[in-house]
Amino acid sequence: MVIDDSIRQQFPILDQQVHGHPLVYLDSAATAQKPLAVIDAVRDFYLKDNAGVHRGAHELAARSTMAFEHARSRVAALVGAEGQEGGEEIVVTAGATAALNLLATSFGNASLGRGGKAARRFALKPGDEVVVSKAEHHSVLLPFQELCYRTGAVLKYFDLDHEGRVLADTADQVITERTKVVAVTHVSNVTGAITNIEPIVRRAHQVGALVVLDVCQSVPHLPIDLHAMDVDFAAWSAHKMYGPTGVGFLYGRRELLEALPPASFGGSMVELAYLDRPASYMDPPARFEAGTQPVAQMIGAGVAADWLMDLGMENVAEHEKAITAGLLRLGELDGVRILGPTTPKDRIGTVAFDVQGVHPHDVGQYVDSRGIAIRVGHHCAQPVHRHFGLMASNRASTGVYNTVADTDALLDAVSGVRKFFRVA
Numbered sequence: 001m002v003i004d005d006s007i008r009q010q011f012p013i014l015d016q017q018v019h020g021h022p023l024v025y026l027d028s029a030a031t032a033q034k035p036l037a038v039i040d041a042v043r044d045f046y047l048k049d050n051a052g053v054h055r056g057a058h059e060l061a062a063r064s065t066m067a068f069e070h071a072r073s074r075v076a077a078l079v080g081a082e083g084q085e086g087g088e089e090i091v092v093t094a095g096a097t098a099a100l101n102l103l104a105t106s107f108g109n110a111s112l113g114r115g116g117k118a119a120r121r122f123a124l125k126p127g128d129e130v131v132v133s134k135a136e137h138h139s140v141l142l143p144f145q146e147l148c149y150r151t152g153a154v155l156k157y158f159d160l161d162h163e164g165r166v167l168a169d170t171a172d173q174v175i176t177e178r179t180k181v182v183a184v185t186h187v188s189n190v191t192g193a194i195t196n197i198e199p200i201v202r203r204a205h206q207v208g209a210l211v212v213l214d215v216c217q218s219v220p221h222l223p224i225d226l227h228a229m230d231v232d233f234a235a236w237s238a239h240k241m242y243g244p245t246g247v248g249f250l251y252g253r254r255e256l257l258e259a260l261p262p263a264s265f266g267g268s269m270v271e272l273a274y275l276d277r278p279a280s281y282m283d284p285p286a287r288f289e290a291g292t293q294p295v296a297q298m299i300g301a302g303v304a305a306d307w308l309m310d311l312g313m314e315n316v317a318e319h320e321k322a323i324t325a326g327l328l329r330l331g332e333l334d335g336v337r338i339l340g341p342t343t344p345k346d347r348i349g350t351v352a353f354d355v356q357g358v359h360p361h362d363v364g365q366y367v368d369s370r371g372i373a374i375r376v377g378h379h380c381a382q383p384v385h386r387h388f389g390l391m392a393s394n395r396a397s398t399g400v401y402n403t404v405a406d407t408d409a410l411l412d413a414v415s416g417v418r419k420f421f422r423v424a
């Protein structure tokens with residue numbers, strides 16, 4: 001299927017004026033807009049089926065549970081995860097940040113001896129190593145850094161090249177016999193660069209380390225097959241893949257989830273609970289889904305996954321390549337520097353840029369006055385900004401609904417910024 005401008009009709013939010021200009025939304029890396037199919041599914045759920053899942057004998061609870069589990073299977077299908085209905089390898093969380101904290105906390109619990117013998121493979125001790133990259137979002141860096149503080153493990157990192165690419169071919173040096181966990185981004189939310197994960201996964205598995213992949217910025221833009229990529233865990237959020245906020249996913253290889261101890265405790269994850277002995281916990285994914293679940297959000301996420309699969313992820317990637325090429329023309333403007341690869345090869349359309357002499361907040365406000373939404377700041381990734389000698393940047397990012405007219409509007413606006421602020 002060829003994706004053309006008609007797709008915008010499915011996103012009524014885009015059809016509005018901002019400060020007297022047609023809205024140009026170039027902030028999908030922060031959160032994507034939602035197609036009518038997703039909005040309608042959430043509304044329909046509340047109109048017809050709303051109930052808690054996995055408990056209750058009534059019809060609405062049964063319908064809600066079926067819809068929730070069906071949504072899980074659709075999300076699994078989008079990323080090539082397996083299972084009977086397709087979802088046993090997918091844990092529902094509140095988002096990518098929650099998924100990564102879940103994992104790091106579980107590894108910490110295993111390090112305290114929780115989860116018994118089966119969980120020993122996740123345990124860290126002083127002197128063990130955890131490897132991240134300089135390009136990590138704080139949601140990867142901080143949970144695993146805290147895990148190191150709690151266990152005495154040492155945090156190491158992959159360096160980046162001058163275009164911000166993770167130096168994956170240094171894997172043999174960075175990952176050592178002491179490495180237990182490698183947690184890296186598949187696509188940076190600043191540089192847009194796609195990490196060449198193959199040498200990283202190969203080396204990590206050679207030394208028996210687990211690979212955790214942050215796929216927040218790849219799932220909405222690229223065909224993803226987590227089995228083919230051979231990663232052990234992965235995390236992402238629904239709201240960046242055209243689904244609702246408040247829901248995200250932890251993928252784990254089935255046998256790993258089976259051995260992983262829980263991270264949060266409460267209702268719906270326990271088999272037997274006592275006052276005088278430890279509880280026994282359910283099998284995954286329920287073991288990791290304590291409390292009332294985000295049912296409506298999850299149903300919306302399942303519809304978003306189906307919607308993306310109907311478009312075809314190859315088509316999505318192809319469509320966004322043309323828009324990315326348009327955004328990269330920013331680098332041709334006087335005083336504008338792209339922080340990341342300067343050609344569309346091995347990158348997505350998340351393009352961070354610096355306008356020499358103008359603070360990103362000023363750039364953001366200037367383009368907003370023309371109806372253009374971009375993101376400014378450090379984008380929750382300070383180390384990668386330091387790599388480029390900056391504290392903050394501007395970031396334009398694509399979604400399926402963007403057009404060449406959008407990138408032209410941004411280019412036109414940014415070309416006037418330095419003159420407006422009298423630095424050119």
Ligand code: PMP
Nearest residue numbers: 095096097137139189214216237
């Ligand atoms: N990793 C990356 C690469 C991201 O872009 C984001 C969201 N900005 C996250 C992790 C965290 O996602 P969330 O805020 O939805 O939990």
